[in-house]
Each structure stands twice: as structure tokens, then as C-alpha cells.
Amino acid sequence: MATVYIDDKPYTADPAQNMLFTSLTLGFNLPYFCWHPAMGSVGACRQCAVKQFRDENDTRGKLVMACMTPAADGTRIAIHDPDATKFRAGVIEGLMTNHPHDCPVCDEGGECHLQDMTVMTGHDYRRYPYDKRTFRNQYLGPFVNQEMNRCIQCYRCVRFYREYAGGRDFNSFALRDLVFFGRHKDGVLENEFSGNLVEVCPTGVFTDATLKHHYTRKWDLQFAPSICTHCGLGCNTSPGERYGMLRRIVNRYNGEVNGYFLCDRGRYGYECVNSPQRIRQPLLRREGVAQPVSRAEALRAARELLAGKQNVIGIGSPRASLEANFALRTLVGPDHFFAGMADDEHRLLTKMIQVLRSTPARTPSLREIEQCDAVLVLGEDPTNFAPRLALALRQSVRQQPFAATDKMRIPRWLDHAVREAVQDDKGPLFIASTHATRLDDIAARTFRAAPTDIARLGFAVARALDTSAPATSMSGEAVALAAQIAQALKTAHRPLIIAGGGLNSESVIEAAANVARALDTVGKEARLSFTVPECNSMGLALMGAAPLSAAFAAVKDADAVIVLENDLGRHMPQPALREFFERAFHVIALDCLTNATTERAELVLPAGTFAESDGTLVSSEGRAQRFFQVFVPSGDIQESWRWLCDLGALRENSEMADWKELDDVIIALSNAIPALAGIVNAAPFSGLRLAGEKVPREPHRYSGRTAMHANINVSEPKPPDDPDSPLSFSMEGFPDQPPSALIPFFWTPGWNSIQSTNFYQKEIAGPLRGGDPGARLIESGASDGSGYFIRVPQAFAPREGEWLVVPAYHIFGSDEQSLHSAAIAEVAPKPYIAMNPEDAVLLALRPESLAEVKVDGSSYRVQVRVRPDMPKGIAALLVGVPPVVGVHLPAWGTLQPAQLPVEGGPERAA
Amino acid sequence: MLSIIRTLWDVFLHAFRKRVTIQYPEQKAYLSARYRGRIILSRDPEGGERCVACYLCAVACPVDCIALQATEDSTGRRYPEFFRINFSRCIFCGYCEEACPTYAIQLTPDIEMGEYSRQNMVYEKEHLLISGPGKYPDYNFWRVAGVKIGGKDKGQAEREAPPTDLRSLLP
Numbered sequence A: 001m002a003t004v005y006i007d008d009k010p011y012t013a014d015p016a017q018n019m020l021f022t023s024l025t026l027g028f029n030l031p032y033f034c035w036h037p038a039m040g041s042v043g044a045c046r047q048c049a050v051k052q053f054r055d056e057n058d059t060r061g062k063l064v065m066a067c068m069t070p071a072a073d074g075t076r077i078a079i080h081d082p083d084a085t086k087f088r089a090g091v092i093e094g095l096m097t098n099h100p101h102d103c104p105v106c107d108e109g110g111e112c113h114l115q116d117m118t119v120m121t122g123h124d125y126r127r128y129p130y131d132k133r134t135f136r137n138q139y140l141g142p143f144v145n146q147e148m149n150r151c152i153q154c155y156r157c158v159r160f161y162r163e164y165a166g167g168r169d170f171n172s173f174a175l176r177d178l179v180f181f182g183r184h185k186d187g188v189l190e191n192e193f194s195g196n197l198v199e200v201c202p203t204g205v206f207t208d209a210t211l212k213h214h215y216t217r218k219w220d221l222q223f224a225p226s227i228c229t230h231c232g233l234g235c236n237t238s239p240g241e242r243y244g245m246l247r248r249i250v251n252r253y254n255g256e257v258n259g260y261f262l263c264d265r266g267r268y269g270y271e272c273v274n275s276p277q278r279i280r281q282p283l284l285r286r287e288g289v290a291q292p293v294s295r296a297e298a299l300r301a302a303r304e305l306l307a308g309k310q311n312v313i314g315i316g317s318p319r320a321s322l323e324a325n326f327a328l329r330t331l332v333g334p335d336h337f338f339a340g341m342a343d344d345e346h347r348l349l350t351k352m353i354q355v356l357r358s359t360p361a362r363t364p365s366l367r368e369i370e371q372c373d374a375v376l377v378l379g380e381d382p383t384n385f386a387p388r389l390a391l392a393l394r395q396s397v398r399q400q401p402f403a404a405t406d407k408m409r410i411p412r413w414l415d416h417a418v419r420e421a422v423q424d425d426k427g428p429l430f431i432a433s434t435h436a437t438r439l440d441d442i443a444a445r446t447f448r449a450a451p452t453d454i455a456r457l458g459f460a461v462a463r464a465l466d467t468s469a470p471a472t473s474m475s476g477e478a479v480a481l482a483a484q485i486a487q488a489l490k491t492a493h494r495p496l497i498i499a500g501g502g503l504n505s506e507s508v509i510e511a512a513a514n515v516a517r518a519l520d521t522v523g524k525e526a527r528l529s530f531t532v533p534e535c536n537s538m539g540l541a542l543m544g545a546a547p548l549s550a551a552f553a554a555v556k557d558a559d560a561v562i563v564l565e566n567d568l569g570r571h572m573p574q575p576a577l578r579e580f581f582e583r584a585f586h587v588i589a590l591d592c593l594t595n596a597t598t599e600r601a602e603l604v605l606p607a608g609t610f611a612e613s614d615g616t617l618v619s620s621e622g623r624a625q626r627f628f629q630v631f632v633p634s635g636d637i638q639e640s641w642r643w644l645c646d647l648g649a650l651r652e653n654s655e656m657a658d659w660k661e662l663d664d665v666i667i668a669l670s671n672a673i674p675a676l677a678g679i680v681n682a683a684p685f686s687g688l689r690l691a692g693e694k695v696p697r698e699p700h701r702y703s704g705r706t707a708m709h710a711n712i713n714v715s716e717p718k719p720p721d722d723p724d725s726p727l728s729f730s731m732e733g734f735p736d737q738p739p740s741a742l743i744p745f746f747w748t749p750g751w752n753s754i755q756s757t758n759f760y761q762k763e764i765a766g767p768l769r770g771g772d773p774g775a776r777l778i779e780s781g782a783s784d785g786s787g788y789f790i791r792v793p794q795a796f797a798p799r800e801g802e803w804l805v806v807p808a809y810h811i812f813g814s815d816e817q818s819l820h821s822a823a824i825a826e827v828a829p830k831p832y833i834a835m836n837p838e839d840a841v842l843l844a845l846r847p848e849s850l851a852e853v854k855v856d857g858s859s860y861r862v863q864v865r866v867r868p869d870m871p872k873g874i875a876a877l878l879v880g881v882p883p884v885v886g887v888h889l890p891a892w893g894t895l896q897p898a899q900l901p902v903e904g905g906p907e908r909a910a
Numbered sequence B: 001m002l003s004i005i006r007t008l009w010d011v012f013l014h015a016f017r018k019r020v021t022i023q024y025p026e027q028k029a030y031l032s033a034r035y036r037g038r039i040i041l042s043r044d045p046e047g048g049e050r051c052v053a054c055y056l057c058a059v060a061c062p063v064d065c066i067a068l069q070a071t072e073d074s075t076g077r078r079y080p081e082f083f084r085i086n087f088s089r090c091i092f093c094g095y096c097e098e099a100c101p102t103y104a105i106q107l108t109p110d111i112e113m114g115e116y117s118r119q120n121m122v123y124e125k126e127h128l129l130i131s132g133p134g135k136y137p138d139y140n141f142w143r144v145a146g147v148k149i150g151g152k153d154k155g156q157a158e159r160e161a162p163p164t165d166l167r168s169l170l171p
């Protein structure tokens, strides 16, 4: 630790950091633009100027940029020096000479870093009498809106987009004060993390294009700490609501998980909450026609179906909260509760948990993944299956080159210098997958093969590390690759193996486990990360219920079936779904959006989305995280667990009779299932009061309280109570920073923008004060030296006339709920099948033509994509985009040109 | 005793002074233009709606009695989809007018707003929007702001250079 002097007072500082970092960590209001906590310093904007003095006798000092000044021992700076203050005001005044004077119609207004810094430096009047430079804007797609006149040329956007996120279709153009930031021409931004420009850009150049359709200022939104539900990574989000409509999502910093960035699926998937497909009223199906009914009528119908019935079975859901799943389990009894995942998915998740618990390898958080310095990806396409992971991996390849720059004594925060020194040097990332991934550009080597061959490569790597691991016979090339990977993992400090649910292959999981175990055997501390398909797949698997096939078997004798937030059609093929509904006569479905299951259920109860309920989700890391209700929904919508309690009352379930608030469910759950006991630590209980008050969900400047609903009734309604959390639906309450798991939004006096996150952290870009939220539930096994998996799969052999159909995913489209968002739907691809050019010739399939794919008992008409990256004998089918749902891959299938041209795009053949 | 007589005398003398009481409501009081009475939304000199739905008045209002929703026309000009003032809560402090960056919201010297039903004190945009510019005849926000709207392209606002040619290499 170093001692530095700021305004003549001594402070301890981290000498590996710079003075801007240090000043902000200490809570000083020092303006800045180009420095970003996750991207370091470039010294481009000159806004963070301070006066530096040689020693205590130096009275003249010199102006330096705080962000470029190391916090070396004895460093002496003055923030409040008159020259420095004047200089900073001058910089702002210079920047503002071109400002288009449009804050009132700027979507950044009220949370604009440029506004905050302008106020902070005291600039208020444009003295410059000459013309302002102007730009024409570009169309950048449905996610990000551009208004270039507001640019202050800080270069943050281009640094994020190109250097941090690896995007290529964005750059700076032109010269001097005319520099333009955008694409070479109009068009949709290609990078999957483009939405972060909205938060990275300190001005209103890049704003949320979906928010624009229902624009509301930050100060008018009601927020809650929430968790993204669109993949298994569990990024922390802060959704905002007004007038009963979800208006946007912004990042909620969690140092261990998402840090400062979200993927575009997570940021823009929120509009499913406002979808016209929402189920807002109970529906009762009589003679095949669904009728909206009142809550009382729905419960009457439910009583008929459930009261006194012995054999009621429940099907849970990997996208419902633990509490909802547990309520269902309690309602029907553990023996009648099924996990609501297909058998293969269930087997895979069970295996992952078993591996994570028994293998001496830690399941890393996303932050830890960023710091891994050698990575082997087995069978996954992170960008499309677990998007934020891909961004973390892009940072991991920077780790090894840091060794060289450390040796040159370039501090890591000196971003431009580090990148200049490193050039294109990258740490080892090996990607073995069935087709090209969006990370191939940073991979040291890629290996494209069938799932079994990917597993075999994994086994070979384990064998190359430890000769007691099972052996495989492989081609010379693959053996050399395995040796290279083994070498890279062995010499790394923090090796990481990634596998998961995308490829749906048990042997790949086993292979990954073997590599991790082999690393442990050779004395390397390994990390092992598994991706999972849905936001609570891990949690549901930890509950340990039987999969769908068991539910199927039980359905025949069941009096009624309750399906919780689960479109069974996404977990089983069409014919099986039909059969299910033929067997199950009485189906009660709880869900938020219309789907194949709710369209056939006898009784449908309107469930709250993530924004309308509270609960706990377990991420693929094994981190239990609580999400809180953002707003009170209108009508009969309520949390699934509350509906299930209502049903419990009909069945006189004594256990559920005591459940009045969420905490009751959480406590019952943690007592009943030891594997989930840790969820009580995910967030504080509802009884928490800070200085006697709850945490307000609304900013203290929330406007319109006495007018919002005055058109309906001039007497204001009482704010709704929230029995389930320590948060209130109000602008009144504890005025200071709440515990980290309860931060609805970030705000600090003088810092209205997202940059206020700085003041919630123990140290900048480090953990939040009081520790990052979430409770890890899975810790690794002891290194007992035993237990290699020995079932090495057979090598892949192409078949005549058949193709191994493997799953492909797309970040936009493969997720069920986010596809209901208009912006996501706009960029989602149509279902396709990708194959090798030679295979396409063999099949007489032309690019863009329609192919008929018969696989897993169904047949689909999809577009043909001819891609040289596909291995021969394998075809990749885009799954998750209707109608290609519920299909179990990899599986052998046949392909042929579609006979009849179909109107209106690809459709399922009859 | 003496003081009582003096007081009576004073009162008597007042009968001959100039009268200041006016016979309201038959006779109206003079209220200056800057009096803080009933609030209106004005139009710009070209007749367009001045309010750009920036929410500043709403956030400035100490009793939170202004609510609105922003929307945009097809050319990108922003305006309020609805604009509501609950006058039964308004304290006529004038902060909204002070906060307004476009001179759209103005307080007027009209104070006759009594209603039998409180619900009638809720004014919507149709009740607030007048046909002229009110106290500020000249200002038009869109002439100054560098955003493009119908009839005004980039570079056509006050003190604006024409849009940059990104392909130019001239220094």
C-alpha cells in the first residue's frame, strides 16, 4: 500500500492504480470522461486534470491527468487547486461549444454524465459565438439510437465496441473536431453487446432505442434489483417501470457476475413483459374454447379439479423461481412433483452437479473467468448460449500477454499503452465446437467436429496431462492439438474448462471433468464452468425431481396435472406433446405468456413475470440470487407461488396454510432441501429496516405522484404494501445506500448517471460495499485422485443418407421469452439448417433454398445455409426459434429439398 | 377613555379616504401578467406545440401534481401524449414555469378556478393548451436545438454549420 496526498491530506492507496481511481474510491468528486472502470485510462479527454506537486515544498506544481498518474507512494495532488479547477471548467466549456442544446429532448437527460460533469465544473453559459459542427445520424438497428451532435469525442464507445467486445463494424471516422463514431454505413450493429454503448457513452449520442418508444426519465422509473431470466448466467439487472409498463433494463453492477455489462438479449428482452401475448386474466376452457373468467370463478373451477383428488401431479419449470417450484412440490407432494425438463437435459444437469461436487475444480464466477489465462471450450458456442460469458472470455485472452507488459512495468490500467505493447498477442483459448463460433477470432486454435469427437478431444487432453486418465485413439493431428492444449493448460496460472448444456452431450461433460481432474492431479488448480439452458435450470436440478418422462408415465393415472410456467412444447417434440394432452384430461397451467401449453390447458392462471414477482434463481455458477418485484401488476396477475398457495387452500394443504409472505416459502424450502439451504443468504429477509425504514424503489425525485392517476380518481391511492421484501413501492424510505442485494438503482448526489456505481463499491470495479450479492451453493470436491470417467465415446462416423443434426443457437431467438420483445424479434434469424458445401451438393440443396429436415420424430422446413465451417456429415439446426422447438439433438436425421414451396417462410410440415 | 374616542375618530376619518376594496366578482381585480394563477401550455411562434415533453416541470413540482407521457411524431418532434395537472394539489409556486426550457408552461393571471367537485380540478392537455405563445412571443426551442425534426434538417438550427462530410480529407 502506498501513501498519497490529496489536497494535503494523506490517504492509503493501491500503488498499482492511478490517481483518478484512487480519488474516486476515496469519494472525491473528480470529473472524468474517457476513463472507464472496466477499460482503464487513455488520457483522451483531459477532464480529470489535477495539480501534482513534487513534494511538500513544491508550491508551483504542474497540471497532470489524474487518470494517467500512478498512485505511487508519496504522490501529491490537489483536486481543489484553483488552476486545476479552472482547467477542468475550461475543458467542459470547450466541449460544450458544439453541444446541440437539446437536453430537454435527449433521452440521456437526468442520467447524463456530461450534464453531471458540466454542473460539477460550474459551466453554465456558452460564450463561444461561432457555429457548431453538426453530423447526420445513422440507423444502427432496433437496439441503439444515435444522435451524433451530442458527441464529446471521448472514444469510450469505440474502445468498448472494438477493443473490449471485439466488434468490427463500428469505428471512428473523419478528423479533428469532426470525428464521427458509428458504422461505415447505416445498418444494424453486429455485436451482441452493442446495448452497452448506451451506458458506456457518457452523453446522449447512444441511447436505448426501445426506451424511446415509451420514454420515461430515470427519476420517474420505479426500479427493483432483478436478475436476468434470459439465460443461465444470472446477470444482475435493474428494470424500470412506469404506469404499469416495463420501460427498460439497465445493468446492475455485481462485481462477481456481470460487472458493468449485459448482453443485448438481457437488455432488450424485457418487452416480453408488455407483450400483447400476456395472459392477464384466468382462462377457463369449456368445449375447447378458452373464456376469460374472474379469479373467483377460476378458483371454483380449480376446486372442482383438485379438491379431494389424490393423484394430482405437478410439473415444475427451469424458468420459474425456486419458490414457485417448491410451492408446487409442496402442493402435490414430492413424489408427484416432476422437474419439467426433458430427460436428456435432466441427465445432463444432474451430471454437471455431480461433477461440480466431486471434481476438485471450482465453478468460477464470470469475474473469475475474465481472469483465467488459458481456456478450453468444449462443445459450446458461448455467444449464442450464454452470451455474457463470451464477453468474459474476450477479457481472459488478455491475461497472458499481461505478463509481458507487467515485465515492461506498464501498469494494467494504462490501457492504450498495454494494447500497443501487446498488439495482437493473445492468451490461449481453444474452442472445440460443431461449427464456427463468434469467438473464433480470438481463439488460438479451433477444432470443429462431431460431439463425440469433441468429447474424445477432451479425453485426449486429460490423458496428455495425466497418463492415468483413460486413453483414446485419435488422428495424429488431433493428438498434437490435445498435447498443445494440455501444455497450455498446464503452464497457465488459472486454467479453465468450459462445457455445458448447449451441445447436450454427456460425454463432453465427462471429458471436461476429466481435464479438470487431470489438471488437479498435476497440481494445477482448475476451474470448470458449465453453461445451462435456462435461468433456473441449476436451481431446479438441485431440487432433485424426476424428469418429464416420469411425469409422462404418471399422467395416465393422474386426476389433474398442474404445469408451472412451462411450455412443455419446448421440452418435448410435437407428437409427444399431443400424446401428453390426450392422456392428461385436466391440465392447470400457470404462465405469463400464451404458448402451446396454455393453449391446451383447461384452466390457465395468469402468473407474474420476473418483474411482477419475487424469488430466487440459481445461476450456472451455482449462485443463488434473489430478484424483486418491480411493480404491482394490474388485474388478477400474481406470483406463481401465491396462486399455488391459493390452490393449496382448496386442497387444505396444512403446510402451505402458514405461508403468508415470500420469506415463509424461502424458510420452508431451505429446511426441506439441504442442497438449497444457502438461499437464505441470497438477500436480506423482508423484515429488514434501515433506520426504521424500507428501501424505496423510486428515486426521491419521482414525479407526478398526485397526478398520475388523477384522471381515474383525484384522490391518490395508497402506495401498495410489499409484504415480501424490505423494499417499498414508494419514493419515501431509507435515503442512503441499501445492502448490496437490495440496490434498486444507482444514484449519488451529483452523480445521476450510471457512473454513480463508483460510490457503491468498496473500491472501483471491485466488490460492492458489503460484498457482491448472491450465495454460492456448489463448492468443488476434494482432490481425492479418484474418479476419472472411463466411457470414451466412439469416434464419429458419417452415415450414408443420414446426417447428424446438432443444435445451433442464436442469441436472438433461441430464448423463449425474449423473442416476445419486438426489438429482439426484429433481428432474430429464421430457422435454418447449416451444412458443409460438399454435403449440400450431395443433397442438391442450394443456399437459401428450403430443406425438409426429418429428425427426432418431427419434420421441419427450414432455410439452407451452406457454410464451410461445418464438418462433413453434420448439419446444425437452429433450435428455439418456432417452429423448431422441443427437438432433442444431436440426433441422426434426413435432409432433402423441400417439395412444395411454402408461403410466408418456413413452417412445420404436417 | 380618551383612546377609545380617538379610535372612533380615526374610524370616522376613514370614511372619507379613497376606497381600495373592489366589488368582486362584479368588478375584476387587476392582476399583473406575471401573476401566478391558472397554468397553461403555450404554442411557439409558428403555432406548433411548445412542450417537448421533457418532464422538467413534473420533477420540479414540489407537490408532484404534473404528469405527462412523451411521444414523438414521425419526424422526430417530441411532444406530450398526455399532459395532466391536478390543480387540486397545485400550490401555484411557479417552479414548473421556471424549470421549463421551452417557455411552454406558463402561469397566468386567471385565478377563477373554483369547482364544486374536486375531480373537475384535473386538467388534461386539451384544457391546458392555448393557441398562442403566451408571455414569450419569440422563443422556439426547435430553432435552437440541434436535432432534426420535420421542416428542419441537421445544420439548420441557429449557429449551426452544415453537416460534416465524413469522406472529406481536408484538414
Ligand code: SF4
Binding pocket: A150, A151, A152, A153, A154, A155, A156, A157, A158, A181, A200, A201, A202, A203, A205, A206
Ligand atoms: S459517441 Fe459517446 S462514447 Fe463515443 S466518443 Fe462520443 S461521447 Fe464518447
Ligand code: SF4
Binding pocket: A228, A229, A230, A231, A232, A233, A234, A235, A258, A262, A263, A264, A265, A266, A267, A386, A387, A388, A389
Ligand atoms: S448473458 Fe444471459 S443473464 Fe446475462 S444479460 Fe445476457 S441473457 Fe441475461
Ligand code: SF4
Binding pocket: B057, B060, B061, B062, B063, B064, B065, B066, B085, B089, B090, B091, B092, B093, B094, B095, B096, B097
Ligand atoms: S405551480 Fe408549483 S405546484 Fe403548481 S404545478 Fe407548477 S411547480 Fe407544481
Ligand code: SF4
Binding pocket: A104, B050, B051, B052, B053, B054, B055, B056, B057, B058, B068, B096, B099, B100, B101, B102, B103, B104, B105
Ligand atoms: S418543462 Fe416545459 S417542455 Fe418540459 S414537459 Fe414541462 S411544459 Fe413541456
Ligand code: FES
Binding pocket: A020, A031, A032, A033, A034, A035, A042, A043, A044, A045, A046, A047, A048, A049, A065, A066, A067, A068
Ligand atoms: S478521464 Fe483522465 S483524461 Fe479522460
